[in-house]
Amino acid sequence: MAHHPRPPPPPIERVVFDDYVIRTWYTSPYPIQAPTLWICHGCLKYMRSAHTFHAHRRTCTYTHPPGRKVYQRGAHILWEVDGAQEKLYVQNLCLLGKLFIDHKTVFFDVAPFWAYVLTDASSQFDHVLGFFSKEKVSYDHYNLACIVVFPPYQRRGYGTLLMEYSYYLSRSDDTPGTPERPLSDLGLKGYMAYWSAQLVRTLLAAYSPEGAMIRAILAGHKPPPPHSMPTSQSPRRRRQRRGGWAGEERAERPDEPLASIPHASIPMNTTLARIADAAGLRSDDATLALAHAGLLNSTSSSTFVLSLEAIQQAAQRLSLRPPILDVGYCL
Ligand SMILES: [Zn+2]
DSSP, X not given: OOOOOOOOOOOOOEEEETTEEEEOOSOOOOSOOOSEEEEOTTTXXXXXXXXXXXXXXXXXXXXXXXXXXXEEETTEEEEEEETTTSHHHHHHHHHHHHTTOOSOOOSSOOTTEEEEEEEEEOSSOEEEEEEEEEESSOTTOEEESEEEEOGGGOSSSHHHHHHHHHHHHTTTSSSOOXXXXXXXXXXXXXXXHXXXXXXXXXXXXXXXXXXXXXXXXXTTOSOOOSOOOOSOOOOSOOOOSXXXXXXXXXXXXXXXXXHTSOOOSSOEEEEHHHHXXXXXXXXHHHHHHHHHTTOOOOSSSSEEEEOHHHHHHHHHHTTOOOOSOOGGGBO
């Protein structure tokens, strides 16, 4: 008997989300497949018509993601949302995110995951900019499952902030974390920038007066500590209501980390494993980062001789900046 399958449903071409009409990049297994999906920017519910959407908006009570604040700096807040408690919200978040990433991700069994959602506040509303998901328990030491910054908000440092926070969360683990593979092209590009910046900041810090701990790790004298960020981190404090987004502020900062480093005369002689430990990165990620930073050109494969000059040149090539995440604002 001839089989006549129904034609495939039309892909979702665009989503209307928080005053933006966003052209989609990839498919997502929404139960509704319509050329235009209307997404509530409060609860992330999806609808096929403007009429339904506007009716829903009149009754929707969400003004921010359903979770607890874990980071707040000025108008920017990171929310931790439990996939077990907020199943529908996290499912909808993942479905929306999938429109902008091309690899497999979780959609329906979200209970074993946290979602960390970044928002920007207006007077009445915290607008979702992007998120990352993370397994509550990862035997592979994954500190991030998938990461998405929605297209209207890309190229402003939000992805970097999310990556930095994912490493901040896993800093006290015995084994350095790493994002789940495969990475999207955009994800790999972002991580390469993050890893190489983290690595060069660590190596620069080793030459600073406060870098004794890092020098000890690089010299093999000390077991790696909990994987704290190596550059000068302010003590835990709460400073809220200070204006400004770090991504904008940092352009005005002078290159003080470079200028304040004394000129050490002894080049560092160390190994890849120690560099990775000091930077809180997995060895293979650190290797990629060293290559990206142009520092993987020593004669021996197991030992590195890293002069301050070479590290400073790498910092200049990378246009190195301080981290965007300021742990002083973690709640
Ligand atoms: Zn809603």
